Amino acid sequence: MILLIACYTFFNFRFFAYPDLERKRLMCSRQNQAMFLIHLLAYLIIYLKTEDTRVLLFYGAQVIFFLAYIYLYRLFYRNVSRLLVNNACLLMCVGLIILTRLSFDRAVRQFIVLAAAAVLTWLIPLIIDHVWQLSRIGWFYGILGLVLLALVWILGSTTFGAQLSLEIKGVSFQPSEFVKITFVFFVAAMFYRSTDFRTVIATTAVAALHVLILVASKDLGGGLLFFITYLFMLFIATSKWLYLGGGLLGGAGAAFLAYQVFPHVQTRVAAWADPWADIDNRGYQITQSLFAMGTGGWFGLGLYQGMPYKIPVVEKDFIFAAISEELGGIFALCVLLICMGCFLQFMMIAGSMQAVFFKLIAFGLGVVYITQVFLTVGGVTKFIPSTGVTLPFVSYGGSSILSTFILFNIIQGLYILKRNEEDYEES
Amino acid sequence: MKRANPNPNANRNILLITYVIMGAFFGLMVYFCHFLFTDREEVMNNSYNARLDQFSDRVIRGRILSSDGQVLAQTNVGENGEELRVYPFGNLFAHVVGHSTKGKTGLESLGNFYLLSSHGNLMEQVFHGLADQKNQGDDIITTLDVGLQHTAYLALGDRKGAVVAMEPDTGKILAMVSKPDYDPNPMSLDASWEMLISSNNDQGQLLNRATQGLYPPGSIFKIVTLLEAIRENPEGYLDFHFDCSGVFQEGPYTIRCYQGTAHGSQDLGQAFANSCNGAFASLGLTLNPESMDQLTRQLLFHSELPLSIPYSKSSYNVAAGSLLEKLATSAGEVSQWEVLQSSIGQGKTLVSPIHFAMITSAIANGGILMKPYLIDRVQNEAGEEVKKFLPEGYGSLMTAEESGKLNERMVQVVTEGTGSALRDAPYQAAGKTGSAEFETGKETHAWFTGYAPAEDPKLVVTVIVEEGGSGGRTAAPIARAMFDQYLLR
Numbered sequence: 001m002i003l004l005i006a007c008y009t010f011f012n013f014r015f016f017a018y019p020d021l022e023r024k025r026l027m028c029s030r031q032n033q034a035m036f037l038i039h040l041l042a043y044l045i046i047y048l049k050t051e052d053t054r055v056l057l058f059y060g061a062q063v064i065f066f067l068a069y070i071y072l073y074r075l076f077y078r079n080v081s082r083l084l085v086n087n088a089c090l091l092m093c094v095g096l097i098i099l100t101r102l103s104f105d106r107a108v109r110q111f112i113v114l115a116a117a118a119v120l121t122w123l124i125p126l127i128i129d130h131v132w133q134l135s136r137i138g139w140f141y142g143i144l145g146l147v148l149l150a151l152v153w154i155l156g157s158t159t160f161g162a163q164l165s166l167e168i169k170g171v172s173f174q175p176s177e178f179v180k181i182t183f184v185f186f187v188a189a190m191f192y193r194s195t196d197f198r199t200v201i202a203t204t205a206v207a208a209l210h211v212l213i214l215v216a217s218k219d220l221g222g223g224l225l226f227f228i229t230y231l232f233m234l235f236i237a238t239s240k241w242l243y244l245g246g247g248l249l250g251g252a253g254a255a256f257l258a259y260q261v262f263p264h265v266q267t268r269v270a271a272w273a274d275p276w277a278d279i280d281n282r283g284y285q286i287t288q289s290l291f292a293m294g295t296g297g298w299f300g301l302g303l304y305q306g307m308p309y310k311i312p313v314v315e316k317d318f319i320f321a322a323i324s325e326e327l328g329g330i331f332a333l334c335v336l337l338i339c340m341g342c343f344l345q346f347m348m349i350a351g352s353m354q355a356v357f358f359k360l361i362a363f364g365l366g367v368v369y370i371t372q373v374f375l376t377v378g379g380v381t382k383f384i385p386s387t388g389v390t391l392p393f394v395s396y397g398g399s400s401i402l403s404t405f406i407l408f409n410i411i412q413g414l415y416i417l418k419r420n421e422e423d424y425e426e427s
Numbered sequence: 428m429k430r431a432n433p434n435p436n437a438n439r440n441i442l443l444i445t446y447v448i449m450g451a452f453f454g455l456m457v458y459f460c461h462f463l464f465t466d467r468e469e470v471m472n473n474s475y476n477a478r479l480d481q482f483s484d485r486v487i488r489g490r491i492l493s494s495d496g497q498v499l500a501q502t503n504v505g506e507n508g509e510e511l512r513v514y515p516f517g518n519l520f521a522h523v524v525g526h527s528t529k530g531k532t533g534l535e536s537l538g539n540f541y542l543l544s545s546h547g548n549l550m551e552q553v554f555h556g557l558a559d560q561k562n563q564g565d566d567i568i569t570t571l572d573v574g575l576q577h578t579a580y581l582a583l584g585d586r587k588g589a590v591v592a593m594e595p596d597t598g599k600i601l602a603m604v605s606k607p608d609y610d611p612n613p614m615s616l617d618a619s620w621e622m623l624i625s626s627n628n629d630q631g632q633l634l635n636r637a638t639q640g641l642y643p644p645g646s647i648f649k650i651v652t653l654l655e656a657i658r659e660n661p662e663g664y665l666d667f668h669f670d671c672s673g674v675f676q677e678g679p680y681t682i683r684c685y686q687g688t689a690h691g692s693q694d695l696g697q698a699f700a701n702s703c704n705g706a707f708a709s710l711g712l713t714l715n716p717e718s719m720d721q722l723t724r725q726l727l728f729h730s731e732l733p734l735s736i737p738y739s740k741s742s743y744n745v746a747a748g749s750l751l752e753k754l755a756t757s758a759g760e761v762s763q764w765e766v767l768q769s770s771i772g773q774g775k776t777l778v779s780p781i782h783f784a785m786i787t788s789a790i791a792n793g794g795i796l797m798k799p800y801l802i803d804r805v806q807n808e809a810g811e812e813v814k815k816f817l818p819e820g821y822g823s824l825m826t827a828e829e830s831g832k833l834n835e836r837m838v839q840v841v842t843e844g845t846g847s848a849l850r851d852a853p854y855q856a857a858g859k860t861g862s863a864e865f866e867t868g869k870e871t872h873a874w875f876t877g878y879a880p881a882e883d884p885k886l887v888v889t890v891i892v893e894e895g896g897s898g899g900r901t902a903a904p905i906a907r908a909m910f911d912q913y914l915l916r
Binding site (some may be wrong): 123172232235236237239291293295297298332333336340343344347350351356357359363367370371374377378381382385 | 533
């Protein structure tokens, strides 16, 4: 037992050094070492606890995958951002560790999706680099997004009070995860062409339609995500405070209206305001999450020492609570800092892009990413009412993983594009 | 690729939004840290948290000690590692210390987290961990005084009821007895459990009457009525005058004094000291029901008490506040009968003994209520302090001037009135007796609430004896025994 506790402590402190290394930027290989060490220790603990040889095989497969991902991307794209690759790997690694602890089968499924997504999205940077006609088909993105969302709304199956997924041949699939990306492309393409009043109105109308469909299918987290993204993109494109202020006011009004109209919004707000009052029912999930994080404390109880499965939907929306419970509050904060680091890098890329289209895309995807992190972690910690979105790269869920991969690789593509241009100018 | 940037502010704005988002994130992280720093223990200790039970796999439950270090509860470990929770005082601390098998109650529940946390020597912990042995959990040092608890326990005898003793200037709960009781030791609890929870059992041994019992306050409520009279007429409240014939007739309604005693000509001080029902009923009619309602709310009727063990909320039901309820009553106004009844603490008003002990301790402490507490500190096996709980003010229930005026009247109760049991004590006590009717044909509940010494209160005692008859004859002597034990030892 003490050996394990010592491991966690070591683990935590090893991790602590991580953000520092990140800032130095030259420490990418040290980052890799740290990540593999964490990975190794965690799986060692899992193996010792379960004594299941499948865990070792699974661990081996993961190591091969991570090595391949890190090195092949670097081989294929000379100017890849190693930092971004590392961060993605680390988040996936944390996700896999906690999922393996929660449910081995789900972790394996997750891993398969991860590997497939890594291969599928392999070419995205290449496409970004060479096919710049992407900016011409703005309406296509918009319509595609709306059609996908509408399909879910009409046909979708209901999970936890919201219509989120489509079932195709037994594989359930959440289009809203992908619509996030088409949506950003749509907005970027529209504003790239023009920022005159007419375009703004047209774009706003389509964006509002996105949000409305999501709200109608009761996916309020999604609706909020789209709304914030659109508002910030609009502001960046036009630099008009009027739009930002008006949008925020409108959003507040809409939120109030949603609260009045939808009973399940009221439920969530009530559960947030005082979960203890209805602990058996509406407040159950959030209080269990608070118990988990509170009992875990700063250093965590250690893998297999807590009871994360007490929290409903722990492997998706509430995975942050499980991480905090078993790996510790410090570890969870580090995960947050890494997410924040990713976002900052997205913003730096957005700042360095010359073309408005790409600038907007980098910015929009960054906002999508960080808002999602904020909504899920805020919901889990009772900072804001729970909205039911997943933690990118960490939470269980194929659609979420695939869309996050696409998102990261688009940014990666932009980064490579930029670096290639610089190389070209230098030579 | 289009190179020109039509919007030169874009990068500046990106930076701005980045800052905004980072700000929100920073808030989130600060909140998370705050949660882990401060709210954590409270959340963890919630009985819905199944995780704490797991701690007992690694930690031997710590001891619960009295303020002078006597063991109230401890876990003995047998040769084969089997653990047995032992309560050396048996029934004496049954409710306040509680039990830890068959669920957890009292301090066993309140302090569960501390008892199952170990802050022992680090080396020892490592050693224990390697040897797969359990660590010794931390000890809780309570505010409880074995002598006072014992006195209250003996004084109540076989009668049903409760006694609460508090230190008014700190809020420390020194004694808390509830009768009838039970033996919390696991073996006898197992043996008697079926009987205790049986639906045929109307004794309520498991109920902590001191905090969860709700009784009509009877005449001790006159403290509240008097306070309202002082508020409405701070200068001339003593000018009130009443001629008592033993029976007070108001329209169709009749209010009788205890056992029909005719008190004769009474000013307000005398009426309070002699607990004249007629005088207070007629005084009640002159008071503003709205502000009376406000006063009871200020005195924590209908509201949460600053108390960390389970309790029942007190209620005062005359103007019962909301417009809706008023519209619901046919007359649309408070019935006169209810005003008459409530002014003397009868009718729908219900209080818990701890609540009245809190009101009394605020009077004894210049109007300021100190939050009652039971855990003084937590220490590890070696006796090193892990956590100390300091007295905490809850707030002001009344002004110092008002508490001073109440003090004068409560002293008069002892020197001239129904508190005669305390009259010849070597210290000056102050208090109020009560004999509360609760069911026609049954003996009244006997109440006493008070403190001593009146000039510098050290101890607040609230006593209720169910069906004990007169407060002055039954409950006041119990309080006397408590004051004697505490002040004269």
